[in-house]
Amino acid sequence: DGGITQSPKYLFRKEGQNVTLSCEQNLNHDAMYWYRQDPGQGLRLIYYSQIVNDFQKGDIAEGYSVSREKKESFPLTVTSAQKNPTAFYLCASSIGQHSNQPQHFGDGTRLSIL
């Protein structure tokens, strides 16, 4: 089945630690996105990538980093600079920036502070 796989489902971070959330898609989509959701809120864009080896900051990029070395993979690192990392993180993909096409979402990763 084609889709987006996020792992792990649950992740715990110690103070001062970097953690990396995985996002893999087999939809052959060019564009990928990372969103953050806080309790009772909508989703906010962290980073997005429209093509391999290129990515741009979204609305809340501080304390996060990404890479896009492969078309199917877009990992998100939550660094120690992110002082309030506890949230639900969702990854999405779409065919490409130049097409008006829907975004498809993974099942998310819940990150908590120990």
Add this chain to the structure above:
Amino acid sequence: GIQVEQSPPDLILQEGANSTLRCNFSDSVNNLQWFHQNPWGQLINLFYIPSGTKQNGRLSATTVATERYSLLYISSSQTTDSGVYFCASGTYKYIFGTGTRLKVLA
């Protein structure tokens, strides 16, 4: 950037009732999607509807792009419809509304 407002913020229905959820946009609509977030956090795509009307079973959606709003209709609601409904729009990066929290009572 575009602003997205959803109404109502909360909605409680008796099973079998109908409802209408609304999204207003501050700028022109390129992409527009409606999602249902279930209690496990999964974001389920309901409709991709930048304009026009679509129906899928008990759900239908209408977007009037020239007037910058979209409506989601739920007919004969069921308890499994409970959750949060989001609309989102943008060209290549979405702006999400804050959602409508729906609870359907048996």
